[in-house]
Amino acid sequence: MTSTSPVPDVGPSIKKVKSKTRAEKLQTLIVYVLLILFSLAFIVPFLWLISGSLKNSSELFSNPGIPKVFQWSNYKEAFTAFPFLLYLKNTLLILVVNIFGCFISNTLIAYGFARIKWKFRDAIFIIVLTTMLLPFQVTMVPLFLLFQKLGWIGTFLPLTVPAFFGNPFFIFLLRQFFLGIPYELSESARIDGANEFKIFWRIVLPLSKPAITTVIIFTFLNTWGDFIGPLIFLSNNKLYTLSLGVQQIMSVNDPRWPLLLAVGVSMTLPVLIIFFLMQKYFIQGIAMSGIKE
Amino acid sequence: MNLKRKNLRNGLLFISPWIIGFLVFTAYPLFSSLYYSFTEYNVISPPTFVGWDNYKQLLFQDKLFYKVLGNTLYLVVFGIGLTTVVTIFIAVLLNNKNIKGLSFFRVVFFLPTLVPLVILAILWIWVLQPDNGIVNSFLHLFGTNGPGWFSSPGWAKPAFILMMIWGSGRMIIIYLAGLQGISASLYEAARIDGAGPIQQFFQITLPMLKPVILFNVITGIIAVLQQFAEAFIITDGGPDGSTTFYALYLYQNAFQYSKMGYASAMGWILFVIALVIMLVLFRLTKRWGYDG
Numbered sequence: 001m002t003s004t005s006p007v008p009d010v011g012p013s014i015k016k017v018k019s020k021t022r023a024e025k026l027q028t029l030i031v032y033v034l035l036i037l038f039s040l041a042f043i044v045p046f047l048w049l050i051s052g053s054l055k056n057s058s059e060l061f062s063n064p065g066i067p068k069v070f071q072w073s074n075y076k077e078a079f080t081a082f083p084f085l086l087y088l089k090n091t092l093l094i095l096v097v098n099i100f101g102c103f104i105s106n107t108l109i110a111y112g113f114a115r116i117k118w119k120f121r122d123a124i125f126i127i128v129l130t131t132m133l134l135p136f137q138v139t140m141v142p143l144f145l146l147f148q149k150l151g152w153i154g155t156f157l158p159l160t161v162p163a164f165f166g167n168p169f170f171i172f173l174l175r176q177f178f179l180g181i182p183y184e185l186s187e188s189a190r191i192d193g194a195n196e197f198k199i200f201w202r203i204v205l206p207l208s209k210p211a212i213t214t215v216i217i218f219t220f221l222n223t224w225g226d227f228i229g230p231l232i233f234l235s236n237n238k239l240y241t242l243s244l245g246v247q248q249i250m251s252v253n254d255p256r257w258p259l260l261l262a263v264g265v266s267m268t269l270p271v272l273i274i275f276f277l278m279q280k281y282f283i284q285g286i287a288m289s290g291i292k293e
Numbered sequence: 294m295n296l297k298r299k300n301l302r303n304g305l306l307f308i309s310p311w312i313i314g315f316l317v318f319t320a321y322p323l324f325s326s327l328y329y330s331f332t333e334y335n336v337i338s339p340p341t342f343v344g345w346d347n348y349k350q351l352l353f354q355d356k357l358f359y360k361v362l363g364n365t366l367y368l369v370v371f372g373i374g375l376t377t378v379v380t381i382f383i384a385v386l387l388n389n390k391n392i393k394g395l396s397f398f399r400v401v402f403f404l405p406t407l408v409p410l411v412i413l414a415i416l417w418i419w420v421l422q423p424d425n426g427i428v429n430s431f432l433h434l435f436g437t438n439g440p441g442w443f444s445s446p447g448w449a450k451p452a453f454i455l456m457m458i459w460g461s462g463r464m465i466i467i468y469l470a471g472l473q474g475i476s477a478s479l480y481e482a483a484r485i486d487g488a489g490p491i492q493q494f495f496q497i498t499l500p501m502l503k504p505v506i507l508f509n510v511i512t513g514i515i516a517v518l519q520q521f522a523e524a525f526i527i528t529d530g531g532p533d534g535s536t537t538f539y540a541l542y543l544y545q546n547a548f549q550y551s552k553m554g555y556a557s558a559m560g561w562i563l564f565v566i567a568l569v570i571m572l573v574l575f576r577l578t579k580r581w582g583y584d585g
Contacts, residue, residue, distance in 0.1 A: 042404065141559065227526075268412055
């Protein structure tokens, strides 16, 4: 309508601008209200986990709100009621090996896909992307049988060795990042006589710290929370990870829930700390995964 | 050595860890599971060839298999559907330029994705506790008694969908990144043409967001097909098989009933399902003019 009517005087149009800002203010208010409501729905279960970990058993069943007396002893007991430290040690061991393996393998592989031009490269890269969509359950049974033949069941090997052979999501992330590094840098190094590995190690890797950090964070997240891997491949309870250990004490009759919740808070806390320290890398890594160039 | 050959050699050398890993941990298992799927194998005695028996039994005799497919389809359709609507809605709210504290809200929506699966399961057992859980206590304020959630055959699947939405922060972030990539000039032009916010949403935001929606829906479906820990820990498939999802049933066959051949056949059916989904994906991306 406005486009067809000429604008002879200034008065009405100013009014219009004013009413528009009022409408905009109202709209902003509605957006805030909705965001706060959604935020509450997302945050309340979290708060409940923390408050539940500080209650005694009977209060946990009767009072969904803030604990009357804070039972800090739940945390002390949780550490001793089950082999928390042993499971923590196992988890950390797997974690360190996986971070190392993921770093080494995925940077090399991504470099081969991003910085060297060779025949079949892009066709093979499509296979890499396709494996990202392959559900784990498709290969789970034969993998188990393979690891059993190799005598790996009941050791950490099935949970660590595959990390040294690349992960499609990490290859994708690193490749995207490597593609953005100026090629002149590689060229001048090559003229100075550097070979491909030297260019990778001395030039591309030092410039890729943000992407590498993202990969390490996601490796941490995946390994720390992994459940089905340890469940299938670790038959010996001395090797259990935290996730599997928690599930095992949970499945006994009449588990002590407040202790479990205290373990839950303790297991979530390291992830939260790393998240808050490295937020930028989390958000970037995830936002990037949805944008295929 | 000429440059082309040198580059080919170097390229293959750099990606060699992936080639080995792909052959050993993906290709070999895939084909050996095809072999196992035609056998009866309980791990203790060697596999015996049974032809199509496993597939026949799955498709024509195992009534639970169809129930499992139905349960999984339910999660795919209603779970992914609802999650998509909610996450796009939240992302659009967050994309409002008048909003302050964007990073705060973003953190709030992302936090649930940081909870380890096992803890997530424990947490939700309590959140949806029929008598004293926070959800039913909240419903009680309005004078209604909430359902039994995980203990009710009709409400257990919706309970899993609630969990799914709660843990959808990654999708919100991906949608937000997609929304931020839409050029402001498009909205400007639409405003000049007199389009209101709702028209703008349907005529600009949604079409421009299509590739991102496609990505989230596909990865969401793959995640549902693999969903295991939550159901294994919370309900172990019950009540009355209502939450026996595909991955859980496959696990039960393999590791609880030691039917490795049967589970391998299930694995191959899952592979075909995933393959069909991927093919549809590539078709759609082509049609929508979204190619790498």
